[in-house]
Each structure stands twice: as structure tokens, then as C-alpha cells.
Amino acid sequence: MTEQAGMQEMYTLKTIAETLNTSNDLNLMLDTVLGKLLELTGLTAGWVFLIDTQGEYVCISDHGLPPALLHNDKEPMRCGSCWCVNRFRDGRLDNAVNIINCKRLEDAVDHQWGDTHDITHHATVPLRSGEKMLGLLNVAAPGKEHFSDSELALLQAVAYQIGSAMERMRLYSAEQRRADLYARLGEYSRSLGLAVNECSNSDDMAKKVVQLLGQHYDWPFVALLSQKNGSFMVQAAHILGKFEMPTFSELSPERESHMHRVIDTHRAMVLAAMEIQEVSALCNTRLPMSVLASGLAAPIPLSSPGETAVLVVGLGSSNGFLQADREVLDALAEHITASWESLRLVYKRRELTRLEERNRLARDLHDSVNQILFSLSLTAKGAESMLSGSLQLHPAAEAMKDIRSLSQEALKEMRALIMQLRPAGLESxxxxxxxxxxxxxxxxxxxxxxxxxxxxxxxxxxxxxxxxxxxxxxxxxxxxxxxxxxxxxxxxxxxxxxxxxxxxxxxxxxxxxxxxxxxxxxxxxxxxxxxxxxxxxxxxxxxxxxxxxxxxxxxx
Missing domain, CATH: 3.30.565.10 (Histidine kinase-like ATPase, C-terminal domain)
Structure with a gap:
């Protein structure tokens, strides 16, 4: 390599490094750095594929694509497969390589989708951060069928820089996401604490838990599953901003087993797309994969033996911060459990207050009205005895007998009322x-x-x-x-x-x-x-x- 070529390479790497530090927005950063790379290397076209752990890819950035690849809103870049993506999925793409022929360009020619600007080959470079594979960087130029080792080495160095910057941005965004979720947790906890006093039973509490989650978080799907007779049913749900009261439908045995594993681990667990889709189906809703791509489930243990609920949230395909959501869901489960216990204490406090008031009323009735009725009964009985003891029946004797009978009946009714106010025996x-x-x-x-x-x-x-x-x-x-x-x-x-x-x-x-x-x-x-x-x-x-x-x- 000549000194001038070496200086040009150093200048390219320096410029790319400076460009990578100008933004924390991934799309903006990739668009900018891709344009700068093509400008410095004299190439004309480039595109970046992000590829997830399931092998699904998305063209997140492109620059200077020929008309053939722009056909039908860039359909060639969104659909189908190619040699470089397949090799990445198989784990056989470790370094920058030359692509002999680009399948996407060949398909464009076969289907006559437009001009290819004489581009037939491109270089493919894996984007990585350490051992973590992130995607592919592809660059090309008209009539260029081969990239030299020095060109591939430069592209490999640039790809390392881009991969490190992407990981930095991911970590930065994850921390932002985590901070935002915890800030919302504080607001949610305050709202739930106030809502406890408005709930009269656990069904009301379940509705409030889910409604407030839908209001404070951006999850497209939230559901609370209650365990009943060993089976799980959706008790309340919040779907795309709307509260739902689903019909009582049970999960499949396989999903039931997964929910039991969630309870046994005492921590939030990840739900695959099929699992979260099945839970949403219980609410008579089928959300597309772009809206509901995965989910999380966290147990909510209650104080009574055998009583457990599971909180389920759905995540969209754009949510790349699973760990942050998982941590916050664990914290949410703890807050919800504590609020449920508060509801129980509030309910018991209300019951004790009512019981104390009934006892007070029962004592007052016993000490006042009950004693007066008892005295009236004795007085009537004495008067009746005196009146009936004379030789000639006194006209008031029959009236006194009625008074005594009525007072005894009233006394009996009062004692029954006092017993109702102070119920005994419900323990059995x-x-x-x-x-x-x-x-x-x-x-x-x-x-x-x-x-x-x-x-x-x-x-x-x-x-x-x-x-x-x-x-x-x-x-x-x-x-x-x-x-x-x-x-x-x-x-x-x-x-x-x-x-x-x-x-x-x-x-x-x-x-x-x-x-x-x-x-x-x-x-x-x-x-x-x-x-x-x-x-x-x-x-x-x-x-x-x-x-x-x-x-x-x-x-x-």
C-alpha cells in the first residue's frame, strides 16, 4: 500500500469515526455514514440490512440504489432472500467478501424492474460488536466486479466502527427506555395507590390494574390472567388503548404449562409470538405480528394459599429493549401485589368499622330499649295480677294482659334484632x-x-x-x-x-x-x-x- 493510499485510508476511518459520533439516532447515523463512506471510497450505491436472532432482516438504510432496486417501494430490498443474507444466517459470514453476482439485481433484470446502472456485483461486510452479529453492509459501483483485499480490509474496519456505534446507541437507547419505564412506574404506583380506595372487590381491582397500565405504558396489549381451579382465564385486558372485558376462555394445555412455569420461577419470562398471540385471541382480538411480536409474563402472588395471577404484556416488533421492559415488569408485579394487599387491608378495616358500629348499636339497644321493654313486661304482669285478684274482674285487666303480651313479643323481636346486629357462629x-x-x-x-x-x-x-x-x-x-x-x-x-x-x-x-x-x-x-x-x-x-x-x- 502506497503512503498516499494509507493516508487516504486513515482519513476515511477518521471521517467515519467523526460522523458516527454526530447523532444518537440509528437511522440518521446510518444514512449519514453510508453517504460519507460512498463519497470517500468513490462508490455509488450502498445499503444496510439489520438481521435479528431469528434471521428476519430489514433494509434500514440505503443510498444511491439503482431504479431496478427501487421498484414498487423498494420491494427487492424487502422481500426474498440472497446469498449474503443466507450466509449470515448460517453463521458462515465472518469477514468482508466479494459477491460474484447479486441475486436481487439478477431478479430485477429477469423481471425487468428497471435500470441497474450497470451494477452486477457488490461487497458484503458483516456488522458486529464483539461476538454479537448485527447485520450486513453492502456497497457497489457500476461495472465494478471485484474489490481488492485492501478495499475489503477498509470496509471491514469501517464495519467494525459502525457495529460498535450501533451497540453504543442500543445501550444508550436501552438506558433511556429503562429510565422512562421507571419514571412511569412511579406515576403508575401513585395512581394505583389512589385507586385502591375506590375498589370494592378484587374484580374492580383487576380492572384498575389493567386500565392504569394501558394509560401509563405504551405496550399495545396488557392482560391480567387469573388462575381458577387450576386453569387460567383472562380477567381484564387493555388492547391498543381500549379496555376490554373478555369472555371466559381457557388457554391451551401447553400455554397453561408455560404460565405455571412463570409462577414457579417467580420472575418475568419471555413469551414467543405464538404464545402472546394465543393470549390476545382469548380477548377476541388478533393483532398483526408487527403490533404484537413477542411478550412478557410476570407472576403476581397473592396472600391466600393457591391464589395467583399472571400479568401479561405484549411487545411490538419495534421494541428492541426487552431486558428493560422485563425488569420493569418485575417491579410492576411487586407494586401490584402490594396494592392488592392494601385492598385486603382496606376491606378488613371497613368490615371492622361496620362491626364496631353494629356492636355499639347492639349495646345501646340492649342497655336502653331492651331494658325498658323488659321493665314494661314486668310492670304489665304485676298490674295484671293485681287487677285479676279482685272479686270482680276489672275492665282494665284484659288490656293489661294485651300490654304484657305485646311487650313480651316486642322484647323477643328486640333480642332477635340485637342478635342480628351481633352475628355469632359464622366462623363455623x-x-x-x-x-x-x-x-x-x-x-x-x-x-x-x-x-x-x-x-x-x-x-x-x-x-x-x-x-x-x-x-x-x-x-x-x-x-x-x-x-x-x-x-x-x-x-x-x-x-x-x-x-x-x-x-x-x-x-x-x-x-x-x-x-x-x-x-x-x-x-x-x-x-x-x-x-x-x-x-x-x-x-x-x-x-x-x-x-x-x-x-x-x-x-x-
Whole structure:
């Protein structure tokens, strides 16, 4: 190599190095450096392929392409394959080489796509950073069929510079992405903390978790999967900016196994394109690969044994910062778990507050009204004894007897009310508590239960109150001393039935008279739980009260 050629090579490398440091935008940097390389080497055309680990390629930059390669919006550069790309995929392209004939140019000639500017050959140089292969740099000139060893060595040196700059930009962009994701994490955590106080149950919490993720992050797909009876179902989803409530569809056994592995590893795991596409399909949505190319799944362990959720997010093909998203997803899972525990504590605090207020009211009623009724009953009984002891029956004696009877009935009702305000026995189960309550009311209660799932505390307490009122109605109006209670539990609802074989004749719920306060309260309690109450009563055939309450997802 002559001294002048050596100086020219040094000048080229220096200029390329300076050009590479002018921008942190990959596309702009490649366009600029490619143009400068062609200018310094006297070549006329060049293009850069980025090739991922799956062998998929994209022409990210080009300069001076002949019309034949510009055909139909650069279709020859986007479709098909060629010798250099195939060799790169096979791992057989380690250094700069001459291409004997360019297949893309040959195809352009065969299909008469346009002028090739007499370009038939090109040099191909692998772009790499250390052992990491990034893509290909191709350069050509009209009539040039061979590149000398010195030219290939210069191109190889330039390719190393470009590869190092690309890796630097990737790391810089990854850090920017990570910083942005963590900044959003802080905003998301604050929003979720405020939303906890607005949630009344875990279903509301699941909706808020997903809605806020869709608002704060740019992921095209977010879904929360709940584990129910060993199967995973999508509980809530956010797809391309819109919140969705999917139908209950189960994952395939293979995907179920993958989700269990996610739970076992306790860390976020990568989902392939097929896996994330299957999850999105449960939401009746099929997103294209360009929108949903891969995904991540992270476990959300809950406090109750066997309860677990999985947070799934989808990533587009343009997202090249998988590790940053994976780290943030792990942090998000921890924040969501903590918020779920906060919801449980808020719920328990509300329940304790209600229980304390009921206990206070029960004490006040016992210490005031209950004692007054008891005193009234004793006074009426004493007055009745004095009046009935005379030789001639006093006219007020019968009135005193009625007063004593009414006061004793009122005392009995007050004690039943106090017992309702301070329920005891729910620790042993709803049906056992109602059976014990019926015994206290002089009723023989037979209970039946199907289904093994647990009831949320609010629903169990609501059914307890409805059951008490129904048993009170049996005692007062049915004219029998026995009743039957059934509780049927399925995945989505609880069916609670109280029946008797009394004289019947009760009004249907849609025709309740104003005086039917007990039945109105039962109906309101069922509606407050999102359910419905049905009453069927026939003269001399008895009465049946049926309550149907929807149940939230058991696992979340």
C-alpha cells in the first residue's frame, strides 16, 4: 500500500469515526455514514440490512440504489432472500467478501424492474460488536466486479466502527427506555395507590390494574390472567388503548404449562409470538405480528394459599429493549401485589368499622330499649295480677294482659334484632349459623350444600341476613316449625334457597305491599350484592325464597 493510499485510508476511518459520533439516532447515523463512506471510497450505491436472532432482516438504510432496486417501494430490498443474507444466517459470514453476482439485481433484470446502472456485483461486510452479529453492509459501483483485499480490509474496519456505534446507541437507547419505564412506574404506583380506595372487590381491582397500565405504558396489549381451579382465564385486558372485558376462555394445555412455569420461577419470562398471540385471541382480538411480536409474563402472588395471577404484556416488533421492559415488569408485579394487599387491608378495616358500629348499636339497644321493654313486661304482669285478684274482674285487666303480651313479643323481636346486629357462629359456616339461629327461633332447619368454593365475606354476610329474615317469616307466617335451606355454589354464582311447607300465600316480590318491609329489605340486600331475589308462594303448598348472587373470580 502506497503512503498516499494509507493516508487516504486513515482519513476515511477518521471521517467515519467523526460522523458516527454526530447523532444518537440509528437511522440518521446510518444514512449519514453510508453517504460519507460512498463519497470517500468513490462508490455509488450502498445499503444496510439489520438481521435479528431469528434471521428476519430489514433494509434500514440505503443510498444511491439503482431504479431496478427501487421498484414498487423498494420491494427487492424487502422481500426474498440472497446469498449474503443466507450466509449470515448460517453463521458462515465472518469477514468482508466479494459477491460474484447479486441475486436481487439478477431478479430485477429477469423481471425487468428497471435500470441497474450497470451494477452486477457488490461487497458484503458483516456488522458486529464483539461476538454479537448485527447485520450486513453492502456497497457497489457500476461495472465494478471485484474489490481488492485492501478495499475489503477498509470496509471491514469501517464495519467494525459502525457495529460498535450501533451497540453504543442500543445501550444508550436501552438506558433511556429503562429510565422512562421507571419514571412511569412511579406515576403508575401513585395512581394505583389512589385507586385502591375506590375498589370494592378484587374484580374492580383487576380492572384498575389493567386500565392504569394501558394509560401509563405504551405496550399495545396488557392482560391480567387469573388462575381458577387450576386453569387460567383472562380477567381484564387493555388492547391498543381500549379496555376490554373478555369472555371466559381457557388457554391451551401447553400455554397453561408455560404460565405455571412463570409462577414457579417467580420472575418475568419471555413469551414467543405464538404464545402472546394465543393470549390476545382469548380477548377476541388478533393483532398483526408487527403490533404484537413477542411478550412478557410476570407472576403476581397473592396472600391466600393457591391464589395467583399472571400479568401479561405484549411487545411490538419495534421494541428492541426487552431486558428493560422485563425488569420493569418485575417491579410492576411487586407494586401490584402490594396494592392488592392494601385492598385486603382496606376491606378488613371497613368490615371492622361496620362491626364496631353494629356492636355499639347492639349495646345501646340492649342497655336502653331492651331494658325498658323488659321493665314494661314486668310492670304489665304485676298490674295484671293485681287487677285479676279482685272479686270482680276489672275492665282494665284484659288490656293489661294485651300490654304484657305485646311487650313480651316486642322484647323477643328486640333480642332477635340485637342478635342480628351481633352475628355469632359464622366462623363455623353460613349454613351452620343459620341452622343454629333457626333452632333459637323454635324451627327445625335442614341444610344442603353443593360446591366447594369459598364465599367472599360481604356475600356470606348478606346471605346470612337474608336467611335470618326468611326464617323469621317462616316462624311468624308459615304456621310450621321446619324449614329447608340450600346453598349451590358454581364458578360464577351462588344460589341460596329457603323453603317451607307452610300455608303460603306470600306476595311476589314485584307486587310487594308497603307493609312488607322484611321482604323489601331482603330484596334490597340481594340487589346490593349485584343479585336478584325470587319469591314463589302457593296457598297450602308453602313458600320458596331464591337468591342468586354473582361471584367474583375466586383466585384474584
Amino acid at each position: 359456616g353460613l349454613l351452620s349459623a343459620l341452622q343454629e339461629y333457626g333452632t333459637g327461633q323454635g324451627l327445625q332447619v335442614v341444610v344442603h350444600r353443593t360446591g366447594m368454593r369459598s364465599l367472599p365475606q360481604s356475600i356470606e354476610e348478606g346471605l346470612w341476613r337474608i336467611g335470618q329474615e326468611a326464617l323469621n317469616n317462616v316462624r311468624k307466617h308459615a304456621g310450621v316449625t321446619s324449614a329447608e335451606i340450600s346453598l349451590h355454589l358454581s364458578d360464577h354464582e351462588a344460589v341460596f334457597i329457603v323453603t317451607d311447607r307452610g300455608k303460603g300465600g306470600a306476595k311476589r316480590r314485584d307486587a310487594l305491599p308497603a307493609s312488607s318491609l322484611g321482604l323489601s329489605i331482603m330484596r334490597e340486600r340481594a340487589q346490593s350484592l349485584g343479585g336478584r331475589l325470587e319469591l314463589v308462594s302457593s296457598t297450602r303448598k308453602g313458600t320458596s325464597v331464591t337468591v342468586v348472587i354473582p361471584l367474583p373470580s375466586e383466585s384474584v
